[in-house]
Amino acid sequence: AQKVTQAQTEISVVEKEDVTLDCVYETRDTTYYLFWYKQPPSGELVFLIRRNSFDEQNEISGRYSWNFQKSTSSFNFTITASQVVDSAVYFCALSSNSWGKLQFGAGTQVVVTP
Protein backbone atom coordinates (compact mmCIF):
# COMPACT_ATOMS: atom_id res chain seq x y z
CA ALA A 1 0.00 0.00 0.00
CA GLN A 2 1.09 3.54 -0.65
CA LYS A 3 1.15 6.18 2.00
CA VAL A 4 2.29 9.77 2.26
CA THR A 5 2.82 11.38 5.64
CA GLN A 6 3.04 15.10 6.24
CA ALA A 7 3.39 15.25 9.98
CA GLN A 8 3.32 19.03 10.21
CA THR A 9 -0.24 20.29 10.26
CA GLU A 10 0.60 23.98 10.35
CA ILE A 11 3.76 26.06 10.30
CA SER A 12 3.76 29.76 11.13
CA VAL A 13 6.70 31.96 10.24
CA VAL A 14 7.51 35.61 9.95
CA GLU A 15 8.31 36.95 6.53
CA LYS A 16 11.89 36.30 5.34
CA GLU A 17 12.28 33.24 7.53
CA ASP A 18 13.00 29.90 5.89
CA VAL A 19 10.46 27.10 6.23
CA THR A 20 10.91 23.39 5.58
CA LEU A 21 8.01 21.06 4.94
CA ASP A 22 8.51 17.38 5.62
CA CYS A 23 7.17 14.56 3.47
CA VAL A 24 7.72 10.87 4.16
CA TYR A 25 6.38 8.24 1.79
CA GLU A 26 5.85 4.50 1.68
CA THR A 27 5.68 2.36 -1.43
CA ARG A 28 6.77 -1.11 -2.47
CA ASP A 29 7.34 -0.05 -6.05
CA THR A 30 10.81 0.66 -7.37
CA THR A 31 9.53 3.16 -9.90
CA TYR A 32 7.47 5.99 -8.55
CA TYR A 33 6.96 9.73 -8.76
CA LEU A 34 6.77 12.35 -6.07
CA PHE A 35 5.05 15.70 -6.35
CA TRP A 36 4.49 18.90 -4.46
CA TYR A 37 1.41 21.03 -5.02
CA LYS A 38 0.43 24.38 -3.54
CA GLN A 39 -3.17 25.25 -2.69
CA PRO A 40 -3.63 28.95 -1.95
CA PRO A 41 -6.82 30.22 -0.28
CA SER A 42 -8.50 30.51 -3.67
CA GLY A 43 -8.56 26.72 -3.79
CA GLU A 44 -6.85 25.81 -7.03
CA LEU A 45 -4.04 23.27 -6.92
CA VAL A 46 -0.78 24.56 -8.37
CA PHE A 47 1.86 22.09 -9.52
CA LEU A 48 5.33 22.82 -8.12
CA ILE A 49 7.57 19.85 -8.87
CA ARG A 50 7.63 16.24 -10.09
CA ARG A 51 10.51 13.92 -9.27
CA ASN A 52 11.01 10.31 -10.31
CA SER A 53 12.50 7.66 -8.05
CA PHE A 54 15.68 7.37 -10.06
CA ASP A 55 16.62 11.01 -9.79
CA GLU A 56 17.88 11.88 -6.34
CA GLN A 57 19.40 15.17 -7.30
CA ASN A 58 18.21 18.04 -5.21
CA GLU A 59 16.50 20.80 -7.11
CA ILE A 60 16.31 24.53 -6.67
CA SER A 61 13.82 26.82 -8.35
CA GLY A 62 14.06 30.39 -7.20
CA ARG A 63 13.23 30.45 -3.51
CA TYR A 64 12.04 26.83 -3.58
CA SER A 65 14.26 23.81 -3.09
CA TRP A 66 13.62 20.13 -2.69
CA ASN A 67 15.65 17.44 -0.94
CA PHE A 68 14.91 13.88 -2.09
CA GLN A 69 16.45 11.08 -0.03
CA LYS A 70 15.49 7.52 -0.93
CA SER A 71 17.39 6.14 2.07
CA THR A 72 14.91 7.81 4.40
CA SER A 73 11.94 7.84 1.98
CA SER A 74 11.68 11.58 2.29
CA PHE A 75 11.03 14.40 -0.13
CA ASN A 76 11.26 17.63 1.82
CA PHE A 77 10.50 21.10 0.54
CA THR A 78 12.11 24.34 1.67
CA ILE A 79 10.95 27.86 1.03
CA THR A 80 13.76 30.32 1.51
CA ALA A 81 13.08 33.91 2.61
CA SER A 82 9.36 33.30 2.85
CA GLN A 83 6.85 35.87 1.67
CA VAL A 84 3.22 36.48 2.55
CA VAL A 85 2.22 35.13 -0.86
CA ASP A 86 3.66 31.76 0.18
CA SER A 87 0.79 31.35 2.63
CA ALA A 88 -1.06 28.26 1.43
CA VAL A 89 -1.57 24.57 2.05
CA TYR A 90 1.18 22.46 0.54
CA PHE A 91 0.54 18.86 -0.45
CA CYS A 92 3.06 16.14 -1.10
CA ALA A 93 1.83 13.32 -3.36
CA LEU A 94 3.00 9.96 -4.63
CA SER A 95 2.23 8.04 -7.80
CA SER A 96 3.74 4.64 -8.45
CA ASN A 97 2.21 3.63 -11.74
CA SER A 98 1.65 5.14 -15.12
CA TRP A 99 -2.09 5.52 -14.69
CA GLY A 100 -1.96 8.64 -12.63
CA LYS A 101 -3.51 7.77 -9.29
CA LEU A 102 -2.08 10.28 -6.86
CA GLN A 103 -1.87 9.48 -3.17
CA PHE A 104 -1.87 12.77 -1.30
CA GLY A 105 -0.53 13.58 2.12
CA ALA A 106 -2.71 15.44 4.60
CA GLY A 107 -1.15 18.76 3.68
CA THR A 108 0.75 21.38 5.66
CA GLN A 109 -0.71 24.84 6.18
CA VAL A 110 1.96 27.52 5.91
CA VAL A 111 1.16 30.90 7.39
CA VAL A 112 3.57 33.73 6.67
CA THR A 113 3.00 36.93 8.58
CA PRO A 114 4.54 40.31 7.74
Place this chain on the structure above:
Amino acid sequence: SAVISQKPSRDICQRGTSLTIQCQVDSQVTMMFWYRQQPGQSLTLIATANQGSEATYESGFVIDKFPISRPNLTFSTLTVSNMSPEDSSIYLCSVEVVAGDTQYFGPGTRLTVL
Protein backbone atom coordinates in the same frame (compact mmCIF):
# COMPACT_ATOMS: atom_id res chain seq x y z
CA SER B 1 0.62 21.68 -19.34
CA ALA B 2 -3.05 22.33 -20.06
CA VAL B 3 -5.60 25.01 -19.29
CA ILE B 4 -8.50 23.51 -17.40
CA SER B 5 -11.82 25.14 -16.60
CA GLN B 6 -14.64 23.92 -14.41
CA LYS B 7 -18.27 24.94 -14.24
CA PRO B 8 -19.79 25.93 -11.95
CA SER B 9 -17.08 27.42 -9.77
CA ARG B 10 -19.34 27.13 -6.77
CA ASP B 11 -22.92 26.23 -5.95
CA ILE B 12 -25.28 25.89 -3.03
CA CYS B 13 -27.72 23.04 -3.41
CA GLN B 14 -30.59 21.52 -1.52
CA ARG B 15 -30.51 18.07 -0.03
CA GLY B 16 -31.78 15.39 -2.39
CA THR B 17 -30.97 17.22 -5.60
CA SER B 18 -28.18 16.52 -8.09
CA LEU B 19 -25.46 18.72 -9.56
CA THR B 20 -23.43 18.16 -12.70
CA ILE B 21 -19.93 19.62 -12.80
CA GLN B 22 -18.21 20.18 -16.11
CA CYS B 23 -14.50 20.01 -16.83
CA GLN B 24 -13.16 21.43 -20.10
CA VAL B 25 -9.53 21.25 -21.27
CA ASP B 26 -8.03 23.44 -23.96
CA SER B 27 -6.28 20.52 -25.64
CA GLN B 28 -6.69 16.78 -26.01
CA VAL B 29 -5.47 14.86 -22.98
CA THR B 30 -4.96 11.20 -22.34
CA MET B 31 -6.19 10.94 -18.79
CA MET B 32 -8.86 12.77 -16.82
CA PHE B 33 -9.60 12.32 -13.13
CA TRP B 34 -12.05 13.55 -10.52
CA TYR B 35 -11.06 14.25 -6.93
CA ARG B 36 -12.97 15.26 -3.83
CA GLN B 37 -11.60 17.48 -1.09
CA GLN B 38 -13.77 17.57 1.99
CA PRO B 39 -13.49 20.65 4.25
CA GLY B 40 -10.06 20.89 5.81
CA GLN B 41 -9.01 17.56 4.33
CA SER B 42 -6.70 16.27 1.66
CA LEU B 43 -7.67 15.17 -1.82
CA THR B 44 -9.20 11.78 -2.53
CA LEU B 45 -9.50 10.28 -5.99
CA ILE B 46 -13.10 9.51 -6.92
CA ALA B 47 -12.56 7.97 -10.33
CA THR B 48 -10.69 7.95 -13.60
CA ALA B 49 -12.85 9.21 -16.45
CA ASN B 50 -12.36 6.94 -19.46
CA GLN B 51 -13.11 8.22 -22.92
CA GLY B 52 -15.86 6.18 -24.53
CA SER B 53 -16.29 3.74 -21.66
CA GLU B 54 -17.38 3.57 -18.05
CA ALA B 55 -15.31 5.38 -15.46
CA THR B 56 -13.05 3.46 -13.09
CA TYR B 57 -14.11 4.13 -9.52
CA GLU B 58 -11.98 4.01 -6.40
CA SER B 59 -12.99 2.12 -3.32
CA GLY B 60 -15.81 3.88 -1.52
CA PHE B 61 -17.21 5.60 -4.61
CA VAL B 62 -19.97 4.19 -6.80
CA ILE B 63 -21.39 5.04 -10.17
CA ASP B 64 -24.93 5.57 -8.88
CA LYS B 65 -23.75 8.34 -6.60
CA PHE B 66 -21.10 9.86 -8.85
CA PRO B 67 -21.90 9.17 -12.51
CA ILE B 68 -19.15 10.36 -14.81
CA SER B 69 -19.10 10.94 -18.53
CA ARG B 70 -16.22 11.56 -20.90
CA PRO B 71 -17.51 11.88 -24.45
CA ASN B 72 -14.21 13.06 -25.94
CA LEU B 73 -10.58 13.85 -25.12
CA THR B 74 -11.22 17.39 -23.84
CA PHE B 75 -14.39 17.18 -21.76
CA SER B 76 -15.80 15.33 -18.78
CA THR B 77 -18.67 15.69 -16.34
CA LEU B 78 -19.16 14.53 -12.78
CA THR B 79 -22.63 14.37 -11.29
CA VAL B 80 -23.14 14.35 -7.55
CA SER B 81 -26.49 12.61 -7.10
CA ASN B 82 -29.06 12.72 -4.33
CA MET B 83 -26.90 15.11 -2.38
CA SER B 84 -26.61 15.31 1.38
CA PRO B 85 -24.68 17.79 3.53
CA GLU B 86 -21.82 15.26 3.69
CA ASP B 87 -21.24 15.88 -0.02
CA SER B 88 -20.20 19.46 0.70
CA SER B 89 -16.68 19.55 -0.71
CA ILE B 90 -14.45 20.94 -3.38
CA TYR B 91 -14.56 18.76 -6.48
CA LEU B 92 -11.51 18.97 -8.70
CA CYS B 93 -10.87 17.74 -12.18
CA SER B 94 -7.32 16.85 -13.16
CA VAL B 95 -5.66 15.79 -16.38
CA GLU B 96 -2.53 14.14 -17.68
CA VAL B 97 -1.70 15.34 -21.16
CA VAL B 98 0.32 12.18 -21.66
CA ALA B 99 -0.30 9.11 -19.51
CA GLY B 100 2.23 8.98 -16.72
CA ASP B 101 3.02 12.65 -16.97
CA THR B 102 2.30 15.33 -14.40
CA GLN B 103 -1.29 15.85 -13.31
CA TYR B 104 -2.65 19.36 -13.64
CA PHE B 105 -5.73 20.46 -11.76
CA GLY B 106 -8.69 22.60 -12.58
CA PRO B 107 -9.77 25.46 -10.32
CA GLY B 108 -12.29 23.28 -8.50
CA THR B 109 -16.01 23.49 -7.79
CA ARG B 110 -17.03 24.43 -4.26
CA LEU B 111 -20.23 22.64 -3.42
CA THR B 112 -22.33 23.36 -0.35
CA VAL B 113 -25.34 21.17 0.36
CA LEU B 114 -27.96 22.48 2.77
